[in-house]
Amino acid sequence: xxxxxxxxxxxxxxxxxxxxxxxxxxxxxxxxxxxxxxxxxxxxxxxxxxxxxxxxxxxxxxxxxxxxxxxxxxxxxxxxxxxxxxxxxxxxxxxxxxxxxxxxxxxxxxxxxxxxxxxxxxxxxxxxxxxxxxxxxxxxxxxxxxxxxxxxxxxxxxxxxxxxxxxxxxxxxxxxxxxxxxxxxxxxxxxxxxxxxxxxxxxxxxxxxxxxxxxx
Amino acid sequence: xxxxxxxxxxxxxxxxxxxxxxxxxxxxxxxxxxxxxxxxxxxxxxxxxxxxxxxxxxxxxxxxxxxxxxxxxxxxxxxxxxxxxxxxxxxxxxxxxxxxxxxxxxxxxxxxxxxxxxxxxxxxxxxxxxxxxxxxxxxxxxxxxxxxxxxxxxxxxxxxxxxxxxxxxxxxxxxxxxxxxxxxxxxxxxxxxxxxxxxxxxxxxxxxxxxxxxxxxxxxxxxxxxxxxxxxxxxxxxxxxxxxxxxxxxxxxxxxxx
Amino acid sequence: xxxxxxxxxxxxxxxxxxxxxxxxxxxxxxxxxxxxxxxxxxxxxxxxxxxxxxxxxxxxxxxxxxxxxxxxxxxxxxxxxxxxxxxxxxxxxxxxxxxxxxxxxxxxxxxxxxxxxxxxxxxxxxxxxxxxxxxxxxxxxxxxxxxxxxxxxxxxxxxxxxxxxxxxxxxxxxxxxxxxxxxxxxxxxxxxxxxxxxxxxxxxxxxxxxxxxxxxxxxxxxxxx
Numbered sequence: 001x002x003x004x005x006x007x008x009x010x011x012x013x014x015x016x017x018x019x020x021x022x023x024x025x026x027x028x029x030x031x032x033x034x035x036x037x038x039x040x041x042x043x044x045x046x047x048x049x050x051x052x053x054x055x056x057x058x059x060x061x062x063x064x065x066x067x068x069x070x071x072x073x074x075x076x077x078x079x080x081x082x083x084x085x086x087x088x089x090x091x092x093x094x095x096x097x098x099x100x101x102x103x104x105x106x107x108x109x110x111x112x113x114x115x116x117x118x119x120x121x122x123x124x125x126x127x128x129x130x131x132x133x134x135x136x137x138x139x140x141x142x143x144x145x146x147x148x149x150x151x152x153x154x155x156x157x158x159x160x161x162x163x164x165x166x167x168x169x170x171x172x173x174x175x176x177x178x179x180x181x182x183x184x185x186x187x188x189x190x191x192x193x194x195x196x197x198x199x200x201x202x203x204x205x206x207x208x209x210x211x212x213x214x215x216x
Numbered sequence: 217x218x219x220x221x222x223x224x225x226x227x228x229x230x231x232x233x234x235x236x237x238x239x240x241x242x243x244x245x246x247x248x249x250x251x252x253x254x255x256x257x258x259x260x261x262x263x264x265x266x267x268x269x270x271x272x273x274x275x276x277x278x279x280x281x282x283x284x285x286x287x288x289x290x291x292x293x294x295x296x297x298x299x300x301x302x303x304x305x306x307x308x309x310x311x312x313x314x315x316x317x318x319x320x321x322x323x324x325x326x327x328x329x330x331x332x333x334x335x336x337x338x339x340x341x342x343x344x345x346x347x348x349x350x351x352x353x354x355x356x357x358x359x360x361x362x363x364x365x366x367x368x369x370x371x372x373x374x375x376x377x378x379x380x381x382x383x384x385x386x387x388x389x390x391x392x393x394x395x396x397x398x399x400x401x402x403x404x405x406x407x408x409x410x411x412x413x414x415x416x417x418x419x420x421x422x423x424x425x426x427x428x429x430x431x432x433x434x435x436x437x438x439x440x441x442x443x444x445x446x447x448x449x450x451x452x453x454x455x456x457x458x459x460x461x462x463x464x465x466x467x468x469x470x471x472x473x474x
Numbered sequence: 475x476x477x478x479x480x481x482x483x484x485x486x487x488x489x490x491x492x493x494x495x496x497x498x499x500x501x502x503x504x505x506x507x508x509x510x511x512x513x514x515x516x517x518x519x520x521x522x523x524x525x526x527x528x529x530x531x532x533x534x535x536x537x538x539x540x541x542x543x544x545x546x547x548x549x550x551x552x553x554x555x556x557x558x559x560x561x562x563x564x565x566x567x568x569x570x571x572x573x574x575x576x577x578x579x580x581x582x583x584x585x586x587x588x589x590x591x592x593x594x595x596x597x598x599x600x601x602x603x604x605x606x607x608x609x610x611x612x613x614x615x616x617x618x619x620x621x622x623x624x625x626x627x628x629x630x631x632x633x634x635x636x637x638x639x640x641x642x643x644x645x646x647x648x649x650x651x652x653x654x655x656x657x658x659x660x661x662x663x664x665x666x667x668x669x670x671x672x673x674x675x676x677x678x679x680x681x682x683x684x685x686x687x688x689x690x691x692x693x694x695x696x697x698x699x
Contacts, residue, residue, distance in 0.1 A: 067640045076665045192552055200543045323618050
């Protein structure tokens with residue numbers, strides 16, 4: 001059987017699994033964006049314990065492999081009684097992982113807004129809340145867009161790790177199909193191509209964003 | 217040995233960046249031992265002209281001859297073909313260039329900056345190169361700092377070392393690209409002094425500068441450029457005091473009002 | 475938590491540390507070997523991208539796009555099965571080193587390219603002005619400076635690589651994560667073992683970051699003015 005015939009036979013399952021992968025990624029992305037914001041606020045807060053916790057969180061999630069984090073969420077938590085399906089564990093685990101990166105991106109974005117902007121706003125008598133709303137956040141938002149895009153693409157690729165805790169994603173489907181068709185190389189190449197098709201447009205989009213923000 | 221041909225001959229030089237024409241047909245000759253100043257408003261093309269002379273910019277059209285040899289290109293069956301990198305490097309070694317931003321090599325000490333060219337490019341012995349370097353550093357007044365690193369030195373000091381670095385290659389010709397424009401005013405004098413000494417020793421020099429009094433006192437020829445053309449050329453007195461060309465006069469008037 | 479169970483767990487601690495320790499050696503070895511492959515290939519790719527030859531630019535760009543838009547786990551599987559297909563039987567470790575190296579080359583080439591480009595043009599031009607060819611200028615002036623600038627990027631890469639080696643556990647390479655999985659199936663001490671595993675990874679990545687920061691500081695010339 002060649003690639004063509006293989007695709008004919010397997011494409012429905014592969015595409016369904018690709019969709020599951022996308023859903024996994026989007027779920028993790030949303031969790032990451034929200035939790036990341038909370039961590040970033042804790043990091044920048046005046047409360048020393050909150051700050052310490054945030055720093056610890058970021059250090060731990062960025063200093064350990066995503067796979068190990070998934071193991072802990074899935075296996076360790078089950079061992080103390082919290083039940084997760086492997087899919088849910090993957091969404092939560094990858095989301096918490098991404099949150100650490102997003103927290104740093106948010107912080108860098110806020111710090112990248114020139115101090116003069118805040119000073120000018122204060123000089124016309126704006127209270128701090130308004131400075132944040134009208135001056136800091138809009139400018140920071142433009143700065144963080146591209147880095148967030150990059151993390152999102154990594155997240156999409158990292159969903160493949162979920163297959164190692166048997167979460168139903170594209171790579172897991174690939175394993176099953178290799179056993180069915182006895183053509184592992186061809187299956188994984190097709191899967192690779194599917195990932196490429198999902199990620200490449202995002203890469204181009206992020207690069208466009210990077211170029212646009214560089215022009216400011 | 218009597219040298220009858222000019223050291224530098226520029227014929228019909230055009231240079232465009234994309235659709236922007238910066239040099240629109242330059243003809244210029246520089247005799248050995250001459251000091252030529254290029255003056256003019258920003259955008260006149262004087263820096264571009266200088267950079268074409270050592271082929272840091274490639275001409276769009278026209279020829280540049282160094283010592284009667286075509287620079288940067290070769291004639292093959294009547295057609296112009298780019299010169300090899302090695303050949304071009306060899307020709308560049310015969311000219312010295314001093315940049316506005318000095319461009320000393322930050323990862324090397326002052327002495328190492330000056331001996332790098334002689335040892336690595338000209339393959340002279342290290343001992344000989346050091347001896348020459350110390351001599352040159354002495355000449356520019358930087359001998360005590362020979363083991364320092366560029367970032368520890370002021371702009372004026374760095375620029376003087378840059379001049380020593382260029383001279384270490386024993387060039388036939390020195391090019392100065394606004395050598396004092398990036399310096400604090402009180403440091404300009406020490407660099408101009410080195411340049412003046414060099415001129416008095418007979419070095420051929422092409423100087424792009426805004427320092428009008430310096431240009432007037434040091435040059436044999438002053439070239440006034442505007443909008444990519446040479447507007448007027450002649451001895452300093454003619455350009456600075458007795459010009460009959462309106463464009464030249466208005467420029468000289470404007471700069472002297474400062 | 476049951477006190478006797480806790481005691482039992484702690485009793486096995488030295489054993490766990492020993493086994494994980496051996497795994498850590500494999501992890502570090504794998505990381506180092508893959509880094510070397512990635513650095514050499516990545517450097518070549520960076521030069522290809524910077525060169526004036528359009529075909530070379532293209533080939534390098536295509537390589538980069540493929541390796542950056544496909545998950546590394548997929549790449550490892552393709553490499554592993556692909557090699558068997560072509561008749562080469564590499565041990566799993568070898569395939570892992572190659573796979574991480576090829577993927578890493580794509581990432582490092584961007585780090586190298588960016589760091590070369592931050593060395594301003596004036597440096598290269600000054601080198602040309604004393605008669606250096608492009609090659610000499612690159613070798614003596616641009617690259618030494620670019621190397622220093624590239625250290626943070628390279629450090630980030632190595633730490634990422636360290637974490638990615640955990641994926642080699644899927645191919646039964648006896649690195650740390652694989653050993654941890656085996657220990658868990660042996661003893662069911664899930665929490666303790668994975669906790670230890672995480673701590674060791676954390677310690678290793680902090681060590682690498684620290685080592686790199688010290689190297690960077692020592693390479694930076696005297697700062698007094």
